[in-house]
Amino acid sequence: MKGLLQYFKVSVRVEVRGQMVYRANFFLGLIMIAVRVFMLIALWTALYAGRAEIDGIDLATMKFYTLASIIFEVLIAANVEHAISDKIRDGSIAMVLTRPASYPVSVCIEQFAFTAQNIILRVAPYTIFLLLSGLGFGARVYLGPAFWLSTLLAYFIMLFYQMFFGMIAFWTMEIDGILETRNAVMLVFSGSMVPLWFFPDWLFSVARFLPFQAMYNTPLSILIGRISGPDIWTALAVQALWLAVFFLLSLYFWGRSRQRVVVNGG
Amino acid sequence: MPEKKRMITVEALSKEFVVTVGKKGFGGAVKNLFHPEKKRIRALSDISFSVDKGEVLGFLGPNGAGKSTTVKILTGILTPTGGSVQVGDLVPYRKPRQNARQIGVVFGQRSRLWWNLPVQDSFEYTKALYSIPDSVFDENIRYFSENFGVGDLMTKPVRTLSLGQKMRAEITMAMLHNPEILYLDEPTIGLDVVGKNELHSLVGRINRDRNVTVLLVTHDVLDIERLCTRVIIIDKGRLIWQGNVDALKRAKGNEKHFHIVFGEPRQAIKSEHLEPVSIAGDGLRHEYRCNSDGIEIESLISLFFSAGKVIDINVTDAPLDHVMRRIYTE
Numbered sequence: 001m002k003g004l005l006q007y008f009k010v011s012v013r014v015e016v017r018g019q020m021v022y023r024a025n026f027f028l029g030l031i032m033i034a035v036r037v038f039m040l041i042a043l044w045t046a047l048y049a050g051r052a053e054i055d056g057i058d059l060a061t062m063k064f065y066t067l068a069s070i071i072f073e074v075l076i077a078a079n080v081e082h083a084i085s086d087k088i089r090d091g092s093i094a095m096v097l098t099r100p101a102s103y104p105v106s107v108c109i110e111q112f113a114f115t116a117q118n119i120i121l122r123v124a125p126y127t128i129f130l131l132l133s134g135l136g137f138g139a140r141v142y143l144g145p146a147f148w149l150s151t152l153l154a155y156f157i158m159l160f161y162q163m164f165f166g167m168i169a170f171w172t173m174e175i176d177g178i179l180e181t182r183n184a185v186m187l188v189f190s191g192s193m194v195p196l197w198f199f200p201d202w203l204f205s206v207a208r209f210l211p212f213q214a215m216y217n218t219p220l221s222i223l224i225g226r227i228s229g230p231d232i233w234t235a236l237a238v239q240a241l242w243l244a245v246f247f248l249l250s251l252y253f254w255g256r257s258r259q260r261v262v263v264n265g266g
Numbered sequence: 267m268p269e270k271k272r273m274i275t276v277e278a279l280s281k282e283f284v285v286t287v288g289k290k291g292f293g294g295a296v297k298n299l300f301h302p303e304k305k306r307i308r309a310l311s312d313i314s315f316s317v318d319k320g321e322v323l324g325f326l327g328p329n330g331a332g333k334s335t336t337v338k339i340l341t342g343i344l345t346p347t348g349g350s351v352q353v354g355d356l357v358p359y360r361k362p363r364q365n366a367r368q369i370g371v372v373f374g375q376r377s378r379l380w381w382n383l384p385v386q387d388s389f390e391y392t393k394a395l396y397s398i399p400d401s402v403f404d405e406n407i408r409y410f411s412e413n414f415g416v417g418d419l420m421t422k423p424v425r426t427l428s429l430g431q432k433m434r435a436e437i438t439m440a441m442l443h444n445p446e447i448l449y450l451d452e453p454t455i456g457l458d459v460v461g462k463n464e465l466h467s468l469v470g471r472i473n474r475d476r477n478v479t480v481l482l483v484t485h486d487v488l489d490i491e492r493l494c495t496r497v498i499i500i501d502k503g504r505l506i507w508q509g510n511v512d513a514l515k516r517a518k519g520n521e522k523h524f525h526i527v528f529g530e531p532r533q534a535i536k537s538e539h540l541e542p543v544s545i546a547g548d549g550l551r552h553e554y555r556c557n558s559d560g561i562e563i564e565s566l567i568s569l570f571f572s573a574g575k576v577i578d579i580n581v582t583d584a585p586l587d588h589v590m591r592r593i594y595t596e
Binding site for chain 1: 343364387390423
């Protein structure tokens with residue numbers, strides 16, 4: 001356990017220093033996010049066009065939602081599937097498999113380090129910006145334990161969901177096609193592009209039980225009070241279910257992959 | 267004399283891969299998409315050998331012979347199709363993580379170092395990964411800094427290092443956790459003469475100072491001549507020869523090479539015992555091979571002297587690469 005903690009600490013350092021090597025890249029990233037925030041704020045302001053609220057959500061809450069969803073996206077961002085499939089494609093999986101750490105555990109530790117780096121370099125400054133800008137003041141926000149639990153579940157669903165897709169590369173070598181198709185579906189059904197409550201009812205019922213909304217829409221809906229009361233329990237249960245599904249799928253495919261390892265290039 | 271400790275035992279090892287056979291043309295590509303044709307390829311068959319502690323074993327063979335596949339099975343990356351492998355007290359593919367602690371691995375074509383970051387960071391990362399105690403880590407850094415100048419590289423980002431410096435850093439990193447076995451897969455690939463020399467002295471020194479068993483995969487015979495006590499030659503997935511380096515040269519006859527510089531240009535000397543290898547320098551520099559045993563070298567040398575004014579003459583054993591070429595083509 002102490003070893004893993006040390007491994008995590010060094011990984012965070014490597015991640016943060018890796019980000020700071022290309023400073024221009026880092027600062028441009030911050031500017032890009034700022035541009036995206038102002039575009040979305042302008043869009044929603046125009047869509048509301050002076051109306052007090054749409055579907056029970058007022059403009060202040062909508063602005064808050066916009067900012068919060070961008071921060072949230074960074075918070076649960078993962079790089080797991082590409083980390084795995086890139087290694088399989090170029091054969092550097094060989095290096096990872098000669099380490100004294102289990103590969104899925106390494107993947108998790110590196111993901112935690114990636115998140116720690118994101119919190120230090122991105123989530124913290126954005127949150128300070130959110131608080132200082134005054135955007136979304138007067139929004140109705142729920143920051144209770146159910147929100148944090150839902151966020152934690154979303155984080156781990158994302159992690160194992162990506163680990164599962166990454167493991168597919170042991171069979172197919174290449175997963176970019178699969179991922180692009182999936183990302184297109186995900187963009188719609190996760191609620192990261194358009195909040196799910198603007199969907200027609202039938203589509204909303206479909207989306208509710210897919211894994212995608214469990215990653216973004218559920219915690220964010222709890223945050224702004226779209227999901228409340230006993231519905232919270234249903235939403236959390238759906239999240240827990242998806243977490244279990246992807247966790248088990250990842251482990252199953254990892255177990256089988258050891259027989260299938262092929263090392264490309266020499 | 268203490269009994270030699272066996273480090274690696276490989277018996278009747280075989281490995282098969284299933285590959286998709288690519289069909290030609292666009293139609294073939296479409297067919298491949300829906301009905302890929304699978305074929306089993308035997309990468310290794312019936313390989314047996316063993317390595318004692320402290321040995322430097324060379325693994326020689328042309329590209330695609332199965333050298334790297336063998337190393338990948340020994341390091342626990344690949345699971346063999348048949349046969350048995352034991353490294354130390356372990357079966358590597360059953361306990362890859364325990365196996366990782368007793369081995370150091372360097373792949374010449376891949377890097378473990380963090381490209382963007384100073385070498386120091388990669389070392390610290392390895393220290394955490396292997397839970398290396400401070401005392402062991404510091405001692406190893408001191409050893410490699412004093413002997414191989416690794417200390418000067420510590421603060422430099424890996425991307426600014428030369429290939430030779432990078433290889434030194436790679437080997438240092440692979441040795442930080444004091445492994446008993448060091449696998450080097452084509453470590454001299456792309457290195458210049460100076461780089462190769464540095465690497466040879468580094469590996470030789472580690473082997474002597476720390477009694478580390480080294481398994482060196484290469485297709486460069488110079489690596490073998492400089493470093494190895496024993497050689498295994500693999501071709502088309504089969505072990506075709508094993509023994510020590512001198513025996514390898516002898517195994518193919520006591521071949522001698524004559525390098526002569528004549529005072530004036532002349533044509534190749536004709537003799538039933540001599541086979542011209544090359545004639546260069548406008549007919550001044552000749553190289554011959556004597557390919558039969560039981561011939562007196564003296565009589566051949568007098569043959570050269572009678573052929574014209576000899577400025578220089580040099581008799582050498584057959585270079586190992588000539589021996590190798592013949593082994594492969596037989």
